[in-house]
Amino acid sequence: MKVLAAMSGGVDSAVAAARAVEAGHEVVGVHLALSRMPGTLRTGSRGCCTIEDSMDAQRAANVIGIPYYVWDFSERFKLEVVDDFISEYEAGRTPNPCMRCNERIKFAALLEKGLALGFDAVCTGHYASIIKDDEGNLELHRSMALAKDQSYVLGVLTAEQLQHSMFPLGHTASKDLIREEAAKRGLSVAAKPDSYDICFIPEGDTQDWLADRLGNTTGEIVDMQGNVLGEHKGAHGFTVGQRKGLQLGRPAVDGKPRYVLAVDVKTNKVVVGPQQALAVVELVGNKFTWCGKPQADPEVFFDAHVQVRAHGEQVACQVAVVDGSMVIRCEEPIYGVAPGQTAVIYLGTRVLAQTTIDHTVSAVDSFSTASASILSGVEGAV
């Protein structure tokens, strides 16, 4: 196959590209330029879009012995990922930009361009596996290295995209093994630290970065009954489940810590309350996709597991498509789930589907909500 290896400059994508070569594919390395001003992004090893990262990727390609190019996706990245990130926060939701990048850049823009230029697949260093079922359908599964498993952020891939994707690291038991292999292959990125934060936020401070773009408007911090407890400097700086940084002078009546329960950007209010009010038992997403072959009878509730963050625990649940929306009933409460987050549905190790959460139902009877409905007095939206 002709394979396009997306090379971030990190150790994982470098080893993935090397393995693709070894598997006998004709591989070309491509670094995605996601900013027109690469120097302005964070330096060192923390991001994946700096000049240094691009040079690391090039060196890795040289060592592996494959051609290397930099393709400019900065415009598309700004439009599809950065602007989306800002507008989601603006709407009081909590987006996952890495997921958006996979959905709209790596396995959309890059893949489409690759196919048009004569390639068959895009290869990345994600920790996930593609497995063929008995009927020949491709399935996405968790990585063998569970601690590094990235199947969650790939949950957006469709059957068509899986056909053109290649994750050579999925069957390796740990990242340490990947680093060892990189060192053996003479790749200088073998010991390069992992990147964790959001690549387009130079200083790693999301709140400051958002404040620069959305402005800071002082508003009220209220409890579940609407009593004003304090003031905040901009609602978009808060995330559901957040405990620190509320700066409420008075302790709660019960003496227990208070958490952000909801962010209402329309009224610029942040609602806080006890931890148990964060507990959510049902998630509803209006938009969802199947990762590979769809569930046979999706209108009937079936047993599955749900995961709501990249490195979160999975929780047993029942899932069905009800009136065109994906409804996920958790068997035990999940804490701190915000609208805008992605719920990925697993059947065993297989990724079955994903949906962006629009509504949540609280485990506390009187507190069923979509975030905005708390304050407008609408009863549980679902």
Added chain:
Amino acid sequence: MTVYLDYAATAPLRKEVLDCYVEHLQTLGNPSSVHSSGQLVRRTLEEARESLAKSIDCNRSEVIFTSGGTESENLGIKGLYWQRVGEDANRKVIISAATEHHGSLDPMEWLEKHDGAEILWLPIDYQGVIDYKFLEEYLKENYNKVALINLMWGNNETGVITDIEKVVALAKPLGIPVHSDAIATFGHIPISFANSGLSAMSISAHKIGGPVGAGALIVSRATKLVSIIHGGGQERGMRSGTMNAPVAKAFALAADLAVKELEAEAKRLNVLRDKLVRGVLAISPLANHTSAEALRMPHNAHFTFEGCSGDSLLFLLDQQGVCVSVGSACQAGVNGPSHVLLAMGRNEREANGCLRMTLGRETTDADVDVFLEALPKALDGALRAGLTS
């Protein structure tokens, strides 16, 4: 086999230049040393200076050797600016054009940001030609505010030639120095520094078959400029640092050969270039021949392709063994839209979808054929890829 059509990026090192370089690398001595070893190497250096001066038609003392084109431009622009501002603090204006190479744009913008310079960007037409009338009118009113004029002789992307004589004719009577970046031009069209009336001119070796890491700023004897590198006071005090005799010698030889062959080569390349242009226009209705109506250098062909991205075209041609360029060198491998085309009033789509082919000494008729054979496939793929984003 690779077909190399990117001479404006760098040209192959000529065999005789390589031999000369290697030979002189083996001679011991610092040209500034007083003893006989030093004198021997000094002799090599001064022979090189004299030879290069002949090739460029200037006085030997006007040749200041540097590490390359970018250093020459920095010295020429900053050195002249600081000299002029030092003489009269009211002269803050640098007149230039947005189509300049980054080696020249960036020093000017640095002066603007850090040293109070004001840049007057001359209007540029769709063909990439500066507005000489505007320059004339501006100088009439504002000559006493102008520190220098900085305009490239030939554009490295589009090949458009500036009428340097006309610019100097406007500036000289007013006592305004003119620096010109002739890096893309020297060796391709006849240049006489003496006749040009320029105050300073930048040239580079590796564009004409010499080694990388060799350049010169030609500074007329009447011109004073402030040095930007301080140390041992070499090169008339304008460029400190141990003088590199082997590299100077190799540069001088490459220049000598290029200038001697210039007339015949220009004719030969003009024919090949015109064949290439006709071929491209016949292949693709999407091709727009850049600056077709302007006076251009004989070895350059530049096109924009509606609906294609330069990234894709370059990749697909490279896959077929054809090396071309989307424009000037890129930052971290990122080919953004060409600032030259944007300055010419083209939109971002056009500025993203351009290709530059530059021919040189080893380019053959067969090379042009290979390129023309590879182009349809590249255009086809690039067009499909272009529609996906």
